[in-house]
Amino acid sequence: MLKRVSRRVFLGGALGGLASLSWAGAPDVSLRPRARPGGFTESSVPSVEELIRESRLSGVVTFSVIDVKSGDVLETHDGYTGQPPASVTKAVTALYALDALGPDYRFETRLLAGGEVKDGVLHGDLVLAGGGDPMLDTDQLADMAARLKAAGVREVRGKFRVWGGALPFERVIDPSQPEEVGYNPAISGLNLNYNRVHFEWKLSGGKYTVTMDARSGKYRPDVTVARMQVAARDVPVYTYADMGDHDAWTVARGALGNGGARWLPVRKPEAYAAEVFATFARSHGIKLEMGQPPERAPEGRVLVTHKSETLDEILRLMLLYSNNLTAELCGMTATARRLGKPASMKDSAEEMSRWAQTTLGMPGAKLVDHSGLGETSRLRSAALAQALAKVHKDGLLKPILKDIPMYGSNGQVNVAHPVKVVAKTGTLYFVSSLAGYLTAPDGRELAFAIFTANPELRKGFDKGSGARPEGARTWNARSKDLQQRLLERWGRVYGS
Structure with a gap:
């Protein structure tokens, strides 16, 4: 059963009481990991630069990972560059709807x-x-x-x-x-x-x-x-x-x-x-x-x-199946509750962007819809990871995110993997994103956001044709593999 938290507590506790956490001064490049117990050191864990190079993924890679308890930024790579979030937008929409309507709304x-x-x-x-x-x-x-x-x-x-x-x-x-x-x-x-x-x-x-x-x-x-x-x-x-x-x-x-x-x-x-x-x-x-x-x-x-059903259950299903219509309806209903009926979906998304900037502390948030289907939306990985860390204490979002399987060295899902991840995925052609929470082997909890995109390749195909563009499957597979390796790295370096 999901924890019920009132809108007042959600605003006053989760979003208002975390100003003392160390959000400022995030590094502009990835940090070198300190030596950790159990033999996981710089020499035994690939660096971020090595992982990106070995992925052979073309385009732009940005990410940030934060300790949810302390607010410390553990690693970031071009975290202040705006990227198309695709369906990761739905995680922001879920927070927006829960804030305006509450988890028990029907x-x-x-x-x-x-x-x-x-x-x-x-x-x-x-x-x-x-x-x-x-x-x-x-x-x-x-x-x-x-x-x-x-x-x-x-x-x-x-x-x-x-x-x-x-x-x-x-x-x-x-x-x-x-x-x-x-x-x-x-x-x-x-x-x-x-x-x-x-x-x-x-x-x-x-x-x-x-x-x-x-x-x-x-x-x-x-x-x-x-x-x-x-x-x-x-x-x-x-x-x-x-x-x-x-x-x-x-x-x-x-x-x-x-x-x-x-x-x-x-x-x-x-x-x-x-x-x-x-x-x-x-x-x-x-x-x-x-x-x-x-x-x-x-x-x-x-x-x-x-x-x-209650809103929290609807949002759980939305995040699980990534249903676009559900996201738009929940987002626009939240705007209607806040300001009255919006003039359009775009106007509602603009209001959610302002809310994300001011309430979640997400500079650079620019969303054109509530689902992530529009390719001109932009989020920064540093800002989203910080927002996820901020709202972690309220207990509303994490329980409704879906489990992300971790894979073993044989390429098969490893259900006994010591790193546990719940997150929202996002996929467009030549865009792949992942954002959520990682629980390390020692129980340490991290918030993260990973955005990958190749805008040049997106320009080169007919979006209205319905045909999968050449190279899209390979590009997406490489992005997914990089995401897995980053999660594996963070679990080993920061939670061993």
């Missing part, structure tokens, strides 16, 4: 009555109002429809309306990404199934049958808000068009094979949720006629409320 999705319910008839509109829940799925909408019937509603005389205005609408998270990638969906205050639709195809008798559905654990209702046609071509694999009332996709016949399935992004999340809910309401005998969305936050009697 998102709410509601069904509101716009009139009186009498003898099973709602004389007025029925409104499905989103509250920014990133985890809402088809099973939960089905449950809400069943609970609507259980509340005594058998008929709706008014219109069925949906409201996603609790948060700003964004068509995509990052416009430079390929249109068809499921990790770059639309954003709204009302979201379903991570705003993805399941596309499946089967070849039979020389013809393809395709389905587009909103599947989750128990149900898989077909939808028409996203439609697919098979086109007689080889490339491009996918095309997309906004047809107003639906997303229109085509897929190249030459790319399909005998059958398969994948998730596609939804660009009309409110209509998607509305169609799915109406399907389940109809299964309970409640027919709904669609109306226009409300112009402002709806009011009325609450008939049904669905509450999400």
